[in-house]
Amino acid sequence: MSQDIATIRVTRYRPEKDAKPFFQEYKVPYRHDMVVLDALNYIKAEIDGSLTYRWSCRMGVCGSCGANIDGEPKLTCASFLHEFKGRTITVEPMTHFPVIKDLVVDMQDFMEKLVKIKPWIIREKETPPEQGEYKQSAKELERYSQFSSCINCMLCYAACPIYGLNEKFLGPAATALAYRYIEDSRDQGKEVRFPIVHEMEGAWECTLVGECSVVCPKGVDPMLAIQKTKILGATNAIKSLLMPRGGR
Amino acid sequence: MEDNKRYPELRRRLSPGWWTANRHYTMYMVREWTSLFVALYSLIFIYGLSLWAMGSRADFLNFLKNPAIVGFSLIALVFTMYHAATWFYLLGAVAPVKIGRSRTKPWQALVLNLILLVIISYLAIWLLVLR
Numbered sequence: 001m002s003q004d005i006a007t008i009r010v011t012r013y014r015p016e017k018d019a020k021p022f023f024q025e026y027k028v029p030y031r032h033d034m035v036v037l038d039a040l041n042y043i044k045a046e047i048d049g050s051l052t053y054r055w056s057c058r059m060g061v062c063g064s065c066g067a068n069i070d071g072e073p074k075l076t077c078a079s080f081l082h083e084f085k086g087r088t089i090t091v092e093p094m095t096h097f098p099v100i101k102d103l104v105v106d107m108q109d110f111m112e113k114l115v116k117i118k119p120w121i122i123r124e125k126e127t128p129p130e131q132g133e134y135k136q137s138a139k140e141l142e143r144y145s146q147f148s149s150c151i152n153c154m155l156c157y158a159a160c161p162i163y164g165l166n167e168k169f170l171g172p173a174a175t176a177l178a179y180r181y182i183e184d185s186r187d188q189g190k191e192v193r194f195p196i197v198h199e200m201e202g203a204w205e206c207t208l209v210g211e212c213s214v215v216c217p218k219g220v221d222p223m224l225a226i227q228k229t230k231i232l233g234a235t236n237a238i239k240s241l242l243m244p245r246g247g248r
Numbered sequence: 249m250e251d252n253k254r255y256p257e258l259r260r261r262l263s264p265g266w267w268t269a270n271r272h273y274t275m276y277m278v279r280e281w282t283s284l285f286v287a288l289y290s291l292i293f294i295y296g297l298s299l300w301a302m303g304s305r306a307d308f309l310n311f312l313k314n315p316a317i318v319g320f321s322l323i324a325l326v327f328t329m330y331h332a333a334t335w336f337y338l339l340g341a342v343a344p345v346k347i348g349r350s351r352t353k354p355w356q357a358l359v360l361n362l363i364l365l366v367i368i369s370y371l372a373i374w375l376l377v378l379r
Contacts, residue, residue: 015255071269098257106257161273164262208338209276227342 003029006081007088008039010051013099021099024048025088030081036091037065037076040103053103060217063153067103068092073158073215094158096167110154113170117178117196122189134186147180147225149218156212156222168201172212172222175203179225182232194233203229279334282327289324292317336361 006028013021026047028039037055044051055065058077065076070090081089097105121134156172163169170178178197181187197203206226213223267277296317300308311317340357 013258015258021258095260096262098259100257161262161266164266207280208342209273210338210341211270211272211276214272224342231343 003031004082004085006030006039006084008036008043009088009090010040010043010103011092011099012051012102013093014050014101023090028081032080032082034081035077036067036069036074036079036081036089039081039089040076040091051103052101061151063151066094066153066155066158068094068158073155075153075155075217078217094154096158096160096164097154105154107154109167110152110157110171110173113174114152114177117170117174117181117193118189119177119181121181121184121187122192123186124188136185140185143185144180144183146220147176147183147222150177150180150220151218153217155215155217159211159215161209161211162205162207166201166205169205170197170199170202172226173220175206175229176220176222176225179229182229194236197229198233203233206230275334279331282331282334285324285327286331289321289328292320332365333358333362 008026008028009023010026011021012018012024026039026043028042030039030042035058037058040051040053040055044053053065053067053076055077056062057064060075060078063075066073067076068074068091069076069079070084071092073094076091091103093099093103093105097107097109100106123134127134150173152173154173157163160169160172163171175197178193182190182193182197203226206223208223208227210223213221216222267273296308296311299311312321337354337358339361340352340354343357344351344353346352
């Protein structure tokens with residue numbers, strides 16, 4: 001089988017040596033079925049062992065290998081080298097996040113946001129497992145199922161200029177996941193999550209750029225979730241204004 | 249958790265030209281900028297109405313007939329239409345209506361809202377002017 005050569009320009013940043021990040025170019029032979037992550041692995045194994053990046057499953061499930069490829073936030077495991085045939089492929093760390101080394105960014109901020117929205121089913125009173133599961137119909141599942149496909153790859157944060165301007169913004173993935181639990185018929189934690197998604201840097205910070213939904217590798221539509229959150233919040237506010245006692 | 253950060257991380261800031269990075273960002277910026285013309289037109293129109301309220305209807309009409317105001321109004325009309333169309337499209341994207349098993353597409357909301365805009369505008373003109 002014939003092999004093509006891909007030219008890859010990767011951001012290098014070694015804080016112990018470099019004051020500023022710079023690009024390093026590598027030539028990688030590739031087959032038709034190879035992706036950018038395969039090229040990074042080739043570089044690390046054959047050319048330069050010091051290249052640092054995150055990866056795990058190499059099949060679009062773990063969400064570890066996100067990077068900016070030719071300026072666009074993408075999973076390196078889902079970007080085929082042959083799609084860039086004839087031009088240099090630029091691989092940079094995801095935008096908006098602090099860089100620790102080369103392509104590795106600091107995920108701390110997102111991890112804190114993820115925990116903040118309490119991504120688990122909250123019950124007013126837990127029933128013992130012997131009493132069986134909390135049942136849900138297919139129709140009830142459909143209300144939130146797309147938002148449960150998030151793999152926490154943070155590409156949506158790299159694509160969001162609002163997050164770039166204000167890192168306090170709760171952001172696409174965390175809000176979408178909060179909405180996923182708010183819409184879950186088994187969940188009873190709306191009172192707990194509502195103040196979180198509606199605080200100053202919550203859903204209302206979003207100005208509908210929409211790029212989060214464009215870059216999502218799992219077909220989640222965080223932009224939709226954020227707007228639905230706004231609608232829920234607004235109707236809730238009106239209801240509680242009109243019916244202070246039972247308006248829910 | 250122990251603090252094991254030995255080196256400072258590289259912090260990056262959004263560059264002023266971020267919105268030129270891709271087509272979606274640019275279209276977003278155009279959408280946001282066109283709203284400026286909507287606001288400016290509203291201010292001019294409110295000023296015109298104040299002329300009517302404090303002076304006469306002729307003052308108001310003369311103000312509107314000023315070539316500069318006519319020119320600006322035409323530009324504002326184009327931008328307002330663009331702004332409205334993008335928002336109608338987004339309305340369809342964030343609030344799709346479920347019909348049977350399928351959901352409406354954003355462009356359907358755009359078309360429906362444009363038709364409604366024409367009908368309501370005509371009704372308003374008919375009620376206030378033509379009748």
